[in-house]
Amino acid sequence: MQCExxxxxxxxxxxxTQMLDPEGRGHIExxxxxxxxxxxxxxxxxxxxTLRTDLLTPAPGLVTDVLLRxxxxxxxxxxxxxxxxxxxxxxxxxxxxxxxxxxxxxIVYSRRKFRVxx
Amino acid sequence: MPDELAxxxxxxxxxxxxxxxxxxxxxxxxxYTLAFRLVGNEEDARDVVQETYLRAYKGIGKFRGDAQFSTxxxxxxxxxxxxxxxxxxxxxxxxxxxxxxxxxxxxDRDPLARAEAESLRERLTEALEDLPPRLRSVIVLRDVYxxxxxxxxxxxxxxESAAKVRLHRARRRLRERLFPLPGEEAEAHAM
Numbered sequence: 001m002q003c004e005x006x007x008x009x010x011x012x013x014x015x016x017t018q019m020l021d022p023e024g025r026g027h028i029e030x031x032x033x034x035x036x037x038x039x040x041x042x043x044x045x046x047x048x049x050t051l052r053t054d055l056l057t058p059a060p061g062l063v064t065d066v067l068l069r070x071x072x073x074x075x076x077x078x079x080x081x082x083x084x085x086x087x088x089x090x091x092x093x094x095x096x097x098x099x100x101x102x103x104x105x106x107i108v109y110s111r112r113k114f115r116v117x118x
Numbered sequence: 119m120p121d122e123l124a125x126x127x128x129x130x131x132x133x134x135x136x137x138x139x140x141x142x143x144x145x146x147x148x149x150y151t152l153a154f155r156l157v158g159n160e161e162d163a164r165d166v167v168q169e170t171y172l173r174a175y176k177g178i179g180k181f182r183g184d185a186q187f188s189t190x191x192x193x194x195x196x197x198x199x200x201x202x203x204x205x206x207x208x209x210x211x212x213x214x215x216x217x218x219x220x221x222x223x224x225x226d227r228d229p230l231a232r233a234e235a236e237s238l239r240e241r242l243t244e245a246l247e248d249l250p251p252r253l254r255s256v257i258v259l260r261d262v263y264x265x266x267x268x269x270x271x272x273x274x275x276x277x278e279s280a281a282k283v284r285l286h287r288a289r290r291r292l293r294e295r296l297f298p299l300p301g302e303e304a305e306a307h308a309m
Binding site for chain 2: 007008011012014033036037040041043044045047048049050051052054055056057058059062063065066067069070073074
């Protein structure tokens with residue numbers, strides 16, 4: 001096995017030799033270059049992990065902006081729900097009025113028919 | 119997850135907006151840091167943070183609690199950052215990132231080791247910023263924030279194998295730049 005063949009595997013393994021096949025591990029044992037590369041991947045991954053605790057400081061006002069947008073969203077939602085409630089009330093009212101008008105018309109019509117027959 | 123955070127998450131899931139606001143305060147620095155590392159500039163990072171919390175607020179009722187809250191938030195941040203990067207690619211040229219101040223929260227060590235670690239972190243941060251966004255996103259999410267390949271692929275809208283290939287390329291580029299082997303120095307300086 002050549003060092004070039006192992007380069008991609010070393011990047012994939014990220015310093016973990018268990019991920020390599022026996023042939024790869026055998027090559028590393030006898031190759032100083034690949035041993036150095038493996039050690040550097042370990043160092044790189046360790047350094048990357050430390051970045052997680054390195055918190056950046058956002059410019060002032062970010063949290064306030066986020067909370068403001070959440071509030072606006074909450075208000076919009078509330079207004080929408082009120083409007084939806086009103087819409088439902090209007091529709092119910094119109095439906096009830098139509099039903100009542102239809103009922104009245106039916107009564108008037110049936111009475112007329114009754115008189116004509118009488 | 120610390121108890122206090124878990125209680126806030128439980129309350130927020132039940133619709134308590136004040137609890138959600140507390141969650142924002144408690145996690146905003148971490149969310150901003152991840153957003154900044156993914157998009158590479160403050161303006162976009164702020165937009166990503168805002169969008170992340172809006173989506174989180176909308177979806178907190180669906181958060182089942184089988185994953186950590188921070189992991190759930192990282193995934194939303196990654197998704198919002200991918201959208202922002204796509205938008206930036208369409209509408210803007212690449213702008214340069216300012217050097218954001220780093221708050222060192224690592225424990226005290228001996229001055230030499232500390233200085234070396236600090237210098238490595240600075241060079242690493244710089245090298246990360248110079249990576250193309252598609253490579254940077256994957257290595258940050260996998261090697262810094264420990265998200266599984268599957269989650270990374272899902273949030274970035276790529277296949278799992280593409281995520282792995284990008285990760286290996288990103289690791290290789292960083293390794294070549296930060297720790298060049300004999301014969302690699304010239305290439306690393308040219309990067």
